[in-house]
Amino acid sequence: MGDVTPASLAPILLVLGDEELLATRAVTEAVAKARSVDPDVDVREYQAGALTPGEIAEMLSPSLFGGRRLLVLRSGQDARKDLVAALLAYAKNPDPEVQLVVLHLGGAKGKAFADGLKAAGATVVPAAKLKGHRDRVAFVRDEIRRGGGTCTESAAEALLAAVGNDLRELAAACSQLIADTDGRIGADTVARYYRGRVEVSGFTVADAAMVGDVPAALEALRWALHVGVDPVPIADALADGVRTVARVASAGRGSPYQLASTLGMPAWKIERAQRQSRGWTPEGLVRAMQVAAECNAAVKGGSDDRAYALERAVFSVAAARRGGAP
Secondary structure, eight states: OOOOOGGGSOSEEEEESSOHHHHHHHHHHHHHHHHHHOTTOEEEEEEGGGOOHHHHHHHHSOOTTOOOEEEEEEOGGGOOHHHHHHHHHHHTSOOTTEEEEEEEOOSSTTHHHHHHHHHTTOEEEEOOOOOSHHHHHHHHHHHHHHTTOEEOHHHHHHHHHHHOSOHHHHHHHHHHHHHHSOSEEOHHHHHHHHTTOHHHHHHHHHHHHHTTOHHHHHHHHHHHHHTTOOHHHHHHHHHHHHHHHHHHHHTOSOOHHHHHHHHTSOHHHHHHHHHHHTTOOHHHHHHHHHHHHHHHHHHHTTOSOHHHHHHHHHHHHHHHHHTSOO
């Protein structure tokens, strides 16, 4: 954490973004830094939507007993206009003994509040969801570095292919790898740990293909084949992915928990399929089912190049989602 002094604590921190892991971590680090300056720091948490300007004035006014305070304001995008006005006025001349941490999802809602805090000089901590594959590779490498290890780019790629894109799962996998090794993580280390995760590799390919992320699907596919995953379960996972989205899409709107008994599948699987179904047309799903069936026949019928059959299927599924020719 380095040497933390009262002067180095930002009076206002704006944690901006909708990735829960990064936002939670930013708050945890802010509290840890404040405690290293003053072990008795008074930490309080509030929901922005439930606060009145009177309460905020009381929170921010100088304490009779002195001492450092850290105020965490969650869901800043829900703050009402009068509260926003009071906080932006305060932000122009903040109390050096108080640290205000505002969490904001970063969307259009409440944008004026986030912009006003930035204009007042708030320190911005980015916590947006990682959109691209390169960002996730960088996250894995940084995560290993944070834990005191080193990680090659190919190892980070391999871990993403094995574990998927969920940041909490990736962070947990990084911690595990550091704990169980000397901290030098290469692609061979990841391969040893995840060789047995056949079902994850197959479904990682299918999940990426169903949302049209061709680079991630191909990366996962090549990695799965590289570590010796049999092509048959990968083809099965792709077919299952298409079938599941088709069934969930045709079931109509409804909460995953309501649909679980009707469709006879777990709620988490329905929720994932509902997310994946965005962007698909009924015609596209029919085409994707044909593609999955052809791929299954090629892989199980002993096609000369089963890897090529799987790659072609990934491209064709993505094309079906876009509504173009395979």
